[in-house]
Amino acid sequence: MKQLMISIGLVLLSAAMQSQVKLRKELSPLPPMGWMTWNLYGERIDEALIRKVADAMESTGMAAAGYRYLIIDDGWQGGRDKKNNIIADPVKFPSGIKALADYVHAKGLKLGIYSDAAPLTCAGYTASLNFEEQDARTFASWGIDYLKYDYCNAPEDSNTAKQRYTTMANALTKSGRDIVFGICEWGGRKPWFWASNAGGSVWRTTGDIRDKWKAKPGTDGEGIMDIVAVNGSLDAYAGSGRWNDPDMLVIGLYGAKGPSSDLGGIGCNDTEYQSQMSLWSMMAAPLIATNDITTMNEATKRILLNPEVIAINQDAAAIQAKRIRRDAQWEIFLKPLDGGDYALAVLNVTETEQPYNFSTEDLGLAAGFVIRDCWEHRLTGKKNKWSGKIAAHETKLFRLIKK
Numbered sequence: 001m002k003q004l005m006i007s008i009g010l011v012l013l014s015a016a017m018q019s020q021v022k023l024r025k026e027l028s029p030l031p032p033m034g035w036m037t038w039n040l041y042g043e044r045i046d047e048a049l050i051r052k053v054a055d056a057m058e059s060t061g062m063a064a065a066g067y068r069y070l071i072i073d074d075g076w077q078g079g080r081d082k083k084n085n086i087i088a089d090p091v092k093f094p095s096g097i098k099a100l101a102d103y104v105h106a107k108g109l110k111l112g113i114y115s116d117a118a119p120l121t122c123a124g125y126t127a128s129l130n131f132e133e134q135d136a137r138t139f140a141s142w143g144i145d146y147l148k149y150d151y152c153n154a155p156e157d158s159n160t161a162k163q164r165y166t167t168m169a170n171a172l173t174k175s176g177r178d179i180v181f182g183i184c185e186w187g188g189r190k191p192w193f194w195a196s197n198a199g200g201s202v203w204r205t206t207g208d209i210r211d212k213w214k215a216k217p218g219t220d221g222e223g224i225m226d227i228v229a230v231n232g233s234l235d236a237y238a239g240s241g242r243w244n245d246p247d248m249l250v251i252g253l254y255g256a257k258g259p260s261s262d263l264g265g266i267g268c269n270d271t272e273y274q275s276q277m278s279l280w281s282m283m284a285a286p287l288i289a290t291n292d293i294t295t296m297n298e299a300t301k302r303i304l305l306n307p308e309v310i311a312i313n314q315d316a317a318a319i320q321a322k323r324i325r326r327d328a329q330w331e332i333f334l335k336p337l338d339g340g341d342y343a344l345a346v347l348n349v350t351e352t353e354q355p356y357n358f359s360t361e362d363l364g365l366a367a368g369f370v371i372r373d374c375w376e377h378r379l380t381g382k383k384n385k386w387s388g389k390i391a392a393h394e395t396k397l398f399r400l401i402k403k
């Protein structure tokens with residue numbers, strides 16, 4: 001009898017755990033969109049900055065375009081109080097994180113925060129190892145909606161990583177608040193195989209992006225194309241509620257001094273930034289801007305706020321594009337969309353303008369589409385065959401609309 005009770009208990013417990021995991025997968029059915037402090041501001045953050053950015057999210061149309069999560073990265077922490085509760089730096093955040101969350105929520109935005117699966121974060125601040133439940137409760141009580149959880153100062157092996165991430169995900173679930181969990185171990189332990197089961201909605205697949213197109217051979221610091229090289233092959237692992245995260249958008253940074261300007265991060269041109277937006281949208285990646293949105297120029301706004309491109313990222317079919325061609329001249333991605341449309345991205349990887357020629361037949365698709373150029377905001381007037389020119393490093397984005 002006692003044994004029977006124990007096994008019934010175990011079955012119930014595992015059913016409860018499974019439904020928790022299911023719930024976690026429902027937290028971000030589409031790729032999260034937002035803005036994060038790190039790439040430009042690094043540790044130079046405070047509550048005035050977050051309020052200013054929240055205001056600008058509203059006034060620039062970023063919020064209306066879907067950029068909802070405002071995420072405070074590393075550098076907010078002020079240690080622990082006498083009861084071991086994690087606290088914000090009282091100089092940077094004198095009103096506290098709860099007040100900030102209230103401010104952000106009042107605008108219909110969501111607030112994210114950062115910690116790490118070790119005693120200290122990457123930048124050396126207080127982190128959450130062995131305080132997972134207590135910190136999750138604190139984050140929930142502040143009104144936090146997203147946790148980026150880093151892996152600096154933690155053991156290399158995969159089992160420890162899986163276990164530490166699962167512990168924090170369970171703690172977040174137990175907190176009773178819906179908090180999206182972003183796993184950030186830089187791809188070293190192939191998180192695309194396990195991060196969703198560990199409770200993550202998104203997982204970084206690479207090291208930190210630098211504000212550059214591509215690393216010179218033999219040098220450090222990954223640019224846009226170095227990251228696409230890895231993340232572009234991982235489409236099989238993404239789907240609704242589980243997203244490959246190729247790190248933040250560098251769009252509009254133009255080499256500004258900050259964490260993504262080191263290791264050759266001299267900045268990109270607008271054609272290259274347009275390519276990042278196109279490729280991240282095709283890869284169903286989180287769209288997390290990092291530029292100073294209070295002073296964005298028109299080119300940056302045009303790129304970050306393009307509704308046709310955002311619609312491809314946020315498409316309800318929730319499918320990451322497949323890379324269908326990769327050679328010395330082109331990278332081509334195809335993304336099935338809800339309702340039978342397709343998105344097609346064509347990137348010229350060479351250093352000179354190139355002519356292109358396409359037919360739906362080449363793409364393995366039946367006829368019956370009209371072709372829309374999502375950057376020029378016009379129907380090409382073509383049906384199943386079309387051609388044109390693409391500048392060096394430019395990505396053209398077409399929507400193949402089913403007739």
Ligand code: GLA
Binds near residue numbers: 073122150184208
């Ligand atoms: C790591 C992460 C970055 C950022 C910093 C903060 O490098 O990968 O995205 O969060 O830590 O210290």
